[in-house]
Amino acid sequence: MNNKNYTFIDIFCGIGGFSYGFEKTDFELKLAIDNNLKLKETFNKNHNRAVFRQFDVTKESIDKLNNLKVDLIIGSPPCQGFSDARGCRIAKKERDLLRNSLSFAFLKIVEYFQPKIVLLENVKGLSTYNGGLLLNKILEEFDKLNYNTCFKILNALDFGIPQNRERIFILAVHKEFKVTPIFNTKIILQGIKANKPTLGDIFTDLPLKANNQHYLINYDEATPYQKLMRDKNNDIIYNHIILSHPNERELELIKNLPQGKVYRSSRFGKKYIGVWDLYKAQLLQDERALLFFLCKKRTLKEFKELRKKYQEGYIRIEKFPVNNKGKFQFESFETNLEESKKRSPQKIIDSLIEKGFIRKRAFIEGNNQFYAYDINTKSGVRPKYRRLSYKGQSSTIQTVSFKVNDLIHPVA
Structure with a gap:
């Protein structure tokens, strides 16, 4: 009835x-x-x-x-x-x-x-x-x-x-x-608790299991929020499945991405982490400094060689800062290197190209051809992954930059 x-x-x-x-x-x-x-x-x-x-x-x-x-x-x-x-x-x-x-x-x-x-x-x-x-x-x-x-x-x-x-x-x-x-x-708002739930209230029972394995779990340790939201799930978690399997490079990125951070080197602020920090273990000090310089200056008019969508800009070798001995030096990123260990911008760039962090492009100026350099996808030129935070809330998904499967499970 x-x-x-x-x-x-x-x-x-x-x-x-x-x-x-x-x-x-x-x-x-x-x-x-x-x-x-x-x-x-x-x-x-x-x-x-x-x-x-x-x-x-x-x-x-x-x-x-x-x-x-x-x-x-x-x-x-x-x-x-x-x-x-x-x-x-x-x-x-x-x-x-x-x-x-x-x-x-x-x-x-x-x-x-x-x-x-x-x-x-x-x-x-x-x-x-x-x-x-x-x-x-x-x-x-x-x-x-x-x-x-x-x-x-x-x-x-x-x-x-x-x-x-x-x-x-x-x-x-x-x-x-x-x-x-x-x-x-x-x-x-009557009857709604003043303290706002966090992602930890939702996700603490979701296991961090490798290789996209499937298995049933019990709700013995479920939070009150989980019990309320999943009261009809018959003790089964549905859809905790990777939609697309990350490749080896992406797995490395995901492993290093801190909680609550977005991997993007072309933006600066508390919520972002840049390539110079995310891949710190793979990079020499001068390589980190040069990547920081590229990310910091790539959109400024006096450095850019190309203006296209997303305001991307390649920087030619002559515009990389050097000391009086021709060694790369960017005071905004302290390297603490001995003079004998410092390298020219070109040598650092060649090393970073070999490691897959920089892209180069040929340009024509008059009758002359020259090369200019920019960060690439591996270096976080645009946002790809965001790791959520247990202690915070999720923001609305940026549908231009993110897919749902690019939001990464928070870690405790």
Whole structure:
């Protein structure tokens, strides 16, 4: 017997995370639509009733949907076009323009079903995309559909999730109810512990097992958070499997990467570790110093020989700093080498090329050809791996730079 008091539809449902929360309360899910049929099995696994329907809102008529009477519509229109995590939030391709129009496709469905309440969730970047014009347009369209609206940016950290993940929520209530919607965070946060969970609360029971071996483990030492999140897993951990096997070089990198660090030599700050430190055991002091110089100066105008995407720059040999004896010397990186052990920039570069840390490229200037040098992928020219920290929370995945399988298991 169904004792639910309210009914709802989930648009762009994905695997059903949004609607899962509503099903835990007094809401009965009547329909969930998404254009990706591969999500159906997981969605049905996460829900009490198999209501998933493959439907493309950009190609199919809304009339094909059942004209249900529902109290609520929820949805998370795809956000790739204006996500802050992608670095660029200006739609340049027709595909991106289509994605951004999905917010308005969502509104068309709202217009068709005329629910009492609507809740739209999206990335924080929607509020600032095109100077806030997109958000204002969405609010205007809700007003035309006879809905009062409000919006608020909420962070998953404040709701017991160990991830710094900000999202905008737009709440719309039909004007016939004469209600002014508000987000009362004091009420929303009642009952949620003030101390935020860490990744250690989640991952302490996940074994560090080599060679991607599979086996069952017990939850005898599980944290309260793990017991809450995995109460229906029958004491089995699913999906703790490497998606793609790292090669020998990547395994070495992963082994040396400290907790909470991103391997990237072209950025400087507490969260980054550079090639001169990560591969310290393989590098001589002057090699570490020269790599540091390359990483520090490669994007500066006076050193660069090439300007392309990502602001990459090759440095010619004449621009490497030397002392009065022609030996490499970069005062920002103290080497403490005796003069007799110092080498010329070219000898250090040749050594680093042989070890696989530097790339060289030929350039033409007038009638002359010369070579210039830059760090390569092995040297961390762009981010590849990030090791999470047991004591902290995860940040939102940077979808331009990282794949999920590039986030490395934290170590105690």
